[in-house]
Amino acid sequence: MKKNLLVLAFLVGLLTCCKSEDAPIKPVKPTDPGSINKEYMSRAETTFANIFKYYWSDKVRMMFGSYPNTLGTPQEPSSPDYNSHAYLWGLGSVVSAFNAIVQNTDNVDFRMTYESRLKETLLKYYNTTKEPMCFGCFVNPHDQRLYDDAIWVGIDLADLYSKTKDSWYLDYAKSVWNFVLSGKDDELGGGVYWDENAKDSKNTCSNAPAVVLALKLYQITNDAAYLENGKDIYKWTKSKLQDPSDYLYWDCIKTSGKIETSKFSYNSGQMLQAAVLLYNATGEEQYLTDAKL
Template sequence: MKILLFFVLLSAISLPGYTQVKDYQQEMLSLYKSINKYFYIDSLGYYKETAVPEKDGRPVSYLWPLCALLQANNEMETVMNTGSLLMPAFKIIQKYHTDLSPASAYASYAVPLGGGSRFYDDNQWIGITAMDVYKRTKDERWLLTGKEIYRFMMTGYDTVAGGGLYWQEGNKSSKNTCSNGPGIILAAQLYQATKEQSYLDTALLLFKWVNANLKSAAGLYYDNIKTATYAVDKKQYSYNTGAMLQAAVYLYECTNDKNYLQQATAIADSSVSFFLANNTFKDDYWFSAVLLRSYQHLLKYNKNTKYMLAFKNGVDEAINNNKNANGLMGKKHILNLVAQGGMLEMLARFAWLQQQHIF
């Protein structure tokens, strides 16, 4: 009987479509080690954008990949129950900080190396992570960071095209879902932390504007609207839909209005078949990680695991088929730091879910 059971199990493992349970925490630690080995420049104290020399000769990473790494490190701290991973990355990000008028914020490139433009979405991703850390640790420094970034993002608001936030400081050509979706999340997080009504008012205002101007008939979200012509760029990315989905969940938490939870579920239903078909990710790993954040948040209130299971299949497929000999993501070529950070965040989130015996 034991021999028969052994062969039954052995045959099951070889069945098409069967995947053994992943140790997501081990995968997470392995990728984290490889990222630091191949992307961190110890002599400069910065990360680089790619594991190969930059074509334009820039020696270090832009801000956006560090935003991805910061959020991933926060999720790792949650899994590991440690406080040693986040601050090293945040200290590097401080080298991008500027005190320029009209509000202090983070530049797109390291200030000691020349600096760069300031983007509202880059800053919002930092603010969102800061508020996640504040919720977890109650360390007031992170709340101050969230408030600082909120002040900066609101300098990008006006009533052109009916409202909404611009994407890039000083560039008033478009208003984008990628700067308004995370803006809603940050405002809602600040409302939850402070109970100041102005934050909730902002979140509600931006949510209404995005849905009026950038939501597709299928329930996904377009990229941007041009302020000169009101023409809509109809590209659809998983991070835009993910940000708006999570924004709806936050607004449900802030208002107890079940309409927002119903909207969140509808967005999830529309997104899963569009962005996660055939057990693969339609978009870059970091774009997908933002969608995963929203699914994980929604799981608190909607216990249907179909969204998370679809995501798990994509993560498992990536681990099985797109990890190279250096332990990084990208078999054909090493992917950039943004993508590595996105996969690191996804692995950390699934490691936490595995700890909770959800998967």
């Protein structure tokens, strides 16, 4: 059975988020929630270790996109082949899994085991061929860059800085934000595009997490510019892409004005998180109301 890197990395995050009232993986006394939490963390770390065992290549210092890999070994890093190595979308989920574990454990050995390799492979995706520099979908020299893919990475980098105080994470999170701002203009009254090259739609998946990243950077730096931009993008997304009948969010609006009405849970989920972060930052009740709706 082919196993997808994105799905396995998501599982790691799920394990770290499980609470004591959830069904335990193996029988544990309900009076000992600490034991349950330790069990989930152990499972998460084991899953993460297996991701590296089966997806990481020491040869090119990168991760495969799937297992088993039909090519046997990765091609040169310049080839954007899914069977060769992970797109940024898949690699970003590994960064999310790493972040989830780091946030929930003080196990320094875990961090030291994987951190340098994740930094190394992320830099292979860091496109320096055009300004502002940021992570691309593939490794250099391919220059396709999607705003949402980079933002997901940026959010985890901001979180990792908050936990570790390693300035490397903050520097690259800020570079993602600069890239986001380059995709924001007055077309359709504001908002961030989805695809840097095409620029034919503005999507919830590129705007909602942009607000989350802005607010996380505001929490770290106390720079009001992050807050104001976050509020502006949130307002635009709500006005253009929220379905007033159920308060969920449509997928995107084309530059022609046509709305793609598909609804995905992560879009509404990111706007919910954005609303909570804005409420925490401003105390304005409307954001809390939005989150509840």
